[in-house]
Amino acid sequence: MGMFERDTEIYLDRDALREDYQPENLVGRDTELNRYRAALQPVINGEQPNNIFLYGKTGVGKTAGTRYLIDHLEEDAAKYEDIDLTVKMLNCDGLSSSYQIATRLVNEFRDETSQISTTGYPRATVYDMLWTELDSCGGTIYIVLDEVDHIEDDSILYQLPRARANDNLSSAKIGIIGISNDFSFRDDLSPKVKSSLCEEEIQFPAYDAKELIQILQQRADVAFHDGVLEDGVIELCAAYGAKDAGDARQSLDLLMKTGDLARDKDTDTISEDLVREARDVLERGRIQEGISGLTQHGHLVVYAMVTLDQEGKTPARTRDIRPRYTNFAEKAGIDPLVPRRMRDHLGELSMLGIISAIERNEGRRGGTYREYSLEMDPEMILAALEKTVDDVGIHKSVTNLVDTEATLSDFQST
DSSP states (O other), rough: OOSSSOOSBBBBBBBSSSSSSSOSSSSSSSSHHHHHHHHHHHHHHTTTOOOOEEEETTSSSHHHHHHHHHHHHHHHHHTTTOOEEEEEEEEEEEEEEEHHHHHHHHHHOOOGOOOSSSSSOHHHHHHHHHHOOOOOOOOOOOEETTTTGSSSSHHHHHHHHHHHTTTTOOSSEEEEEEEEEETTTHHHHEEEEEEEHHHHHEEOOOOOOOOHHHHHHHHHHHHOTTBBBBBTTHHHHHHHHHHHHTOOOHHHHHHHHHHHHHHTTTTBBBHHHHHHHHHHHHHHHHHHHHHHOOOOHHHHHHHHHHHHHTTOSSSSEEEHHHHHHHHHHHHHTSSOOOOOHHHHHHHHHHHSSEEEEEEEEEEEHHOOOEEEEEOOOOOHHHHTTTHHHHHHOGGGGGTOOOOOTTOHHHHHOO
C-alpha cells in the first residue's frame, strides 16, 4: 500500500464547496439578480450598456452573481449576429492607481508579443493606447472591476464611462461594472464619477440564515455522499454564517473544514459537534491571519475595541473609541493617528470580520454615523495581541481574560 490512498468515504466532490465553484443556478439572491439582469438587458437590445455599481460585504454574492450573469449574457449575445460582446474582468486587489488599471487593460487586449510595461509611459499616452485597443476591438465591451475600492484615484472611473462622449472612441460601446466590498467607497467618489459609474446601483445585503441554508444545501448535495451529513449540520453552519455578517464564503469554508475534520478523524458521518470544533479552528486561524497583517496602530484599535467590549460599552462610535485608542498609543510611545486614519483601521477591521459596523441615521439633527462591535472571541484576540498587551499593559477590563503564560500558538494546541 502506498503512502497516499484515495479517500472517498466523505466527499463525492469536495471542490463543490470551493469559492470558485459555479453552480448551474444561484440561490438566495433572486431580487438582486433580477435587478442586475435588467441592468444588463440593453446589451441584448443592441443599446449602449449601463454602467453598474455593486456594493455589499465580502461573501454576499456580488462576484459570483456577476460571473453567473455575464456567462449567460455572453452565451445569449452570441445568438445575435448584430451583437459583438467582449467582457474583460480585472480584480483590482494590488492595483491601486488608475495608471495601473489602464496599463493592465491595454495588455488585456494585446497579444503576448505586444505587451507594455506597467511603468514609464505618460498617463495620457497609456489612455491613448487604451482608446486605440478598445476601438480596434469594437462592438460592446464590458469591463468588470472587482474590488474597485482598491483604486486610490478615480481618473479611470471617470475616463472609461465618458470615453465615447469625450470623442475618445468612435465605434466601441463601453460599459463598466464596479464591484466594491466597502460601503463608504461610493460616498468618497467625486460627483462627476459617481454620476456615471453609479448609473445603476445594486446593493447586495448580507445573507440571512434561511438563504445560507439554501446555498449550503445546494453545494452539499454535490459535495458529500448521501447520509454523511447528520441532521442539523447544514442549519448550524448557516447559523454561524448569519452571525459572521451573512458571509456565504465563511459558511462554505466551515462546512469544508468540518468535512476535512471528519476525514482526518476517519468518521462515517459529520455531526454538529464536529461543526463546532471546525468553527473554533477556523476562527483562531482568521484572527491570527487578520491581526498579523495589521499595523501597530491597527493592533491598538483592536485592543481598544476589546476593552470597550468587556466594559459593556459597545456598540461604540468612533468618538467613543478614540480616547481609549489615543491612551494606548501614548502608553506604547507612538503618536496617535488623526481621526480619519483611525477610522480607516476600523473599516479594515470590519472587512476582516474582527469587528462589525452598523450605520445609523438620526436624520438632519443627528446625521449619519457608524457604530462598531466586536465580532470574534475576545480571549483569542488578546492572545494574538500578546506584544501589544505587553507594550501597553493589561487593561483592568481584560485582566480575567489575559493568561500571562499563554500565546496564540498555545491556544491552537489546546
